[in-house]
Amino acid sequence: MINYTERIALLMQDVVARTPRLAFIDLSEVLVFGRFGRSDAEGAFATCHCLTLPETEPGYFFWKDRDTGELTRRSPWFVTKSPLVKIGTKRIKYLISFVLPRFCDQALPRSRKADLYPGGEGWLAKLDTVIHEMYHIDPAESGIRAVQRADGSRSPRSHGPRFYEDVAEMVHAYLATKPDPRLYDFLQHDFSELSVRYDGVVATTFRNFPSFPQRYMETVDLAASDPRVRIEPLKPATQPVIYTEDDLHIRQFTDSSARRLTRKGQHCAA
Numbered sequence: 001m002i003n004y005t006e007r008i009a010l011l012m013q014d015v016v017a018r019t020p021r022l023a024f025i026d027l028s029e030v031l032v033f034g035r036f037g038r039s040d041a042e043g044a045f046a047t048c049h050c051l052t053l054p055e056t057e058p059g060y061f062f063w064k065d066r067d068t069g070e071l072t073r074r075s076p077w078f079v080t081k082s083p084l085v086k087i088g089t090k091r092i093k094y095l096i097s098f099v100l101p102r103f104c105d106q107a108l109p110r111s112r113k114a115d116l117y118p119g120g121e122g123w124l125a126k127l128d129t130v131i132h133e134m135y136h137i138d139p140a141e142s143g144i145r146a147v148q149r150a151d152g153s154r155s156p157r158s159h160g161p162r163f164y165e166d167v168a169e170m171v172h173a174y175l176a177t178k179p180d181p182r183l184y185d186f187l188q189h190d191f192s193e194l195s196v197r198y199d200g201v202v203a204t205t206f207r208n209f210p211s212f213p214q215r216y217m218e219t220v221d222l223a224a225s226d227p228r229v230r231i232e233p234l235k236p237a238t239q240p241v242i243y244t245e246d247d248l249h250i251r252q253f254t255d256s257s258a259r260r261l262t263r264k265g266q267h268c269a270a
């Protein structure tokens with residue numbers, strides 16, 4: 001079977017080595033993983049998730065009486081934090097997720113990217129996405145390159161035309177360095193071709209699939225200004241806040257699902 005996320009990680013290593021603008025990226029701090037998404041459904045092909053965004057200032061939710069405007073209930077004070085992901089001794093700073101099988105089935109014609117690759121082969125759309133997500137890694141280590149404002153909100157300018165043009169320039173420049181085609185060959189096949197050719201497509205996922213490390217709220221012990229207002233506790237956290245290599249599971253992806261693979265020789269539960 002083909003390990004799709006491993007192939008992408010190997011390709012990324014070569015891209016970093018041949019692309020001066022991405023040379024600052026330390027891929028030992030970047031983890032590539034798979035998420036499930038149907039090819040016929042709308043949605044992202046891939047996402048860059050930053051794990052180094054600072055904890056937010058303490059805040060709380062509140063509810064007011066519609067008529068009197070008086071505070072009726074509030075949550076405890078809380079901060080929003082990034083989970084810790086450690087592989088061995090290395091702290092992971094970015095996660096890059098690829099949505100399978102949707103990513104494998106993206107095409108260039110009629111897509112927004114078509115103008116950037118006139119007459120280009122369809123699989124360039126996938127190489128474009130790989131480099132696009134890497135380009136989100138911020139050389140200033142302040143989070144996501146120009147995507148997130150200081151308050152954590154997304155800037156509408158993060159995907160301005162310049163970003164797409166820069167990515168296309170890097171795609172062309174990378175291919176002009178004549179990389180070994182074996183590194184990107186897997187991008188030339190759609191999902192069903194890969195499934196037949198390799199007898200299956202697997203990817204790294206997290207143990208809590210379909211979830212993965214995400215920002216979470218943590219209660220902080222600060223006094224409420226008005227002790228008479230009822231405090232509504234936060235929903236208990238349901239996902240881990242620390243992840244290690246033990247939380248990584250290989251799953252096989254199909255058109256309609258993803259299931260965990262057990263070790264060789266063991267039978268897979270249905």
Ligand SMILES: [Zn+2]
Nearest residue numbers: 132133136159
């Ligand atoms: Zn993007």
